[in-house]
Amino acid sequence: MDPYAALRFKEFNIFLVVRFAMVFAWSMQFIVIEWQVYSMTKDPWNLALIGLMEIIPAVLTALFAGHIVDQSEKRNLLIKCILGFSVISLGLFLVSDPDFEVSQDPRNILYIIYFLVFLGGLVRAFIGPTVFSLIAQIVPKKIYPNAATWSSSTWQLAAVVGPAFAGFLISWIGVHWSMCVIFGFSILALIFLLQIARKPILNPNIGEPVLKSLKDGLRFVFNNNAILGALTLDMIAVLFGGAVALLPIYAQDILNVGAEGFGILRAAPAVGASITMLGSTRFPLHKKAGKKLLWAVFGFGICIIVFGISTWFWISVAALFLSGAVDGVSMIIRQTILQLKTPDNMRGRVASVNSIFVGSSNELGAFESGVAAKLLGTVPAVVFGGCMTLLTAGTTAIVSPKFRRLDLQKDIEEHENEA
Numbered sequence: 001m002d003p004y005a006a007l008r009f010k011e012f013n014i015f016l017v018v019r020f021a022m023v024f025a026w027s028m029q030f031i032v033i034e035w036q037v038y039s040m041t042k043d044p045w046n047l048a049l050i051g052l053m054e055i056i057p058a059v060l061t062a063l064f065a066g067h068i069v070d071q072s073e074k075r076n077l078l079i080k081c082i083l084g085f086s087v088i089s090l091g092l093f094l095v096s097d098p099d100f101e102v103s104q105d106p107r108n109i110l111y112i113i114y115f116l117v118f119l120g121g122l123v124r125a126f127i128g129p130t131v132f133s134l135i136a137q138i139v140p141k142k143i144y145p146n147a148a149t150w151s152s153s154t155w156q157l158a159a160v161v162g163p164a165f166a167g168f169l170i171s172w173i174g175v176h177w178s179m180c181v182i183f184g185f186s187i188l189a190l191i192f193l194l195q196i197a198r199k200p201i202l203n204p205n206i207g208e209p210v211l212k213s214l215k216d217g218l219r220f221v222f223n224n225n226a227i228l229g230a231l232t233l234d235m236i237a238v239l240f241g242g243a244v245a246l247l248p249i250y251a252q253d254i255l256n257v258g259a260e261g262f263g264i265l266r267a268a269p270a271v272g273a274s275i276t277m278l279g280s281t282r283f284p285l286h287k288k289a290g291k292k293l294l295w296a297v298f299g300f301g302i303c304i305i306v307f308g309i310s311t312w313f314w315i316s317v318a319a320l321f322l323s324g325a326v327d328g329v330s331m332i333i334r335q336t337i338l339q340l341k342t343p344d345n346m347r348g349r350v351a352s353v354n355s356i357f358v359g360s361s362n363e364l365g366a367f368e369s370g371v372a373a374k375l376l377g378t379v380p381a382v383v384f385g386g387c388m389t390l391l392t393a394g395t396t397a398i399v400s401p402k403f404r405r406l407d408l409q410k411d412i413e414e415h416e417n418e419a
Helices: 010-041 046-070 074-095 100-104 106-135 141-193 212-220 224-241 242-252 258-280 290-308 313-341 344-376 378-397 409-418
Strands: none
Touching: 010 046, 010 074, 010 106, 010 141, 010 242, 010 258, 010 290, 046 074, 046 212, 046 344, 074 106, 074 141, 100 344, 100 409, 106 141, 106 258, 141 258, 141 409, 212 224, 212 344, 224 290, 224 313, 224 344, 224 378, 242 258, 242 344, 242 378, 258 313, 290 313, 313 344, 344 378
């Protein structure tokens, strides 16, 4: 297959710019918030609360969001999501003003930050399913795998630059003006999104009762072995391997590398994932996908354990880099499975389930890591998470031989024949 097939469509290129700008802004925002909150409190519990404040609305509204996405025009819905994110970014910019901080009780500032993060969880519940559904209306079915790879690569590239840039910006211009930069990128995403044409609504069941719609979506996911297996594996790996949530502690108290070192640590996994994803455009991962996914999750657990026990900065960076490289394999395979095996009229609901299993597990993983660090200590918490990831990969390989034998070559050939 042409490795640049998806890039030959103008709207897909515009979409990639929008995706980059949004992920860049979102990843920067999360890093800046983590840094500010830990600097104010020096307490892992407060880092845990950041994840909790985002996961609660994201999980509670995810299925309903999927129903709305399947019933709505995707471009305009994404515009509304970006507008919502922009308002939140503006609020964080205002609340991080040094003059405002001086005039307020620190607890009040924390409450405002948590509230804005909570609103961000509501917005994110809609963004994931909308983006997933919009891709399928921009490119033909036969190049879904290639489009998914480029989209995921763009996501990872933004996740590389965003955290690193955030770390340097905190050092150069402080938290307040870093928030202003985030707001600017959200506006940039909005401007480019307006250049994509509105898309038809492909769901034939417009006006379908909400409960029936949600039941159909859940039934489809839980009856599809490939989708359920991929989502479960990634959920457990991210949930227990969420070492990145504790990076402010490693940067400030264990490795003693400051804001710039924090940015490097935070970017290292995404650099590894980006290299994997760019390589996969020429060396597809769809053959023997089940085995590759299991090995990727196992390797991820090993890397997290090495990072947890390391006290040398560059060994820690290398471990995080390799964790990102193997996680890139997992992400590509999961996204390819979802794109190939999800019918058009269910993309919003399936993507919402994906956000519950995988997307929200980032925040739940942050909460788990913060609580574990509080109870066990930072290093034991990270090592425990890595061990649980290893156990999950090994157990899945033993008890699910059907998933272990999963191969996506036939699905890709069927889509090519349809086209």
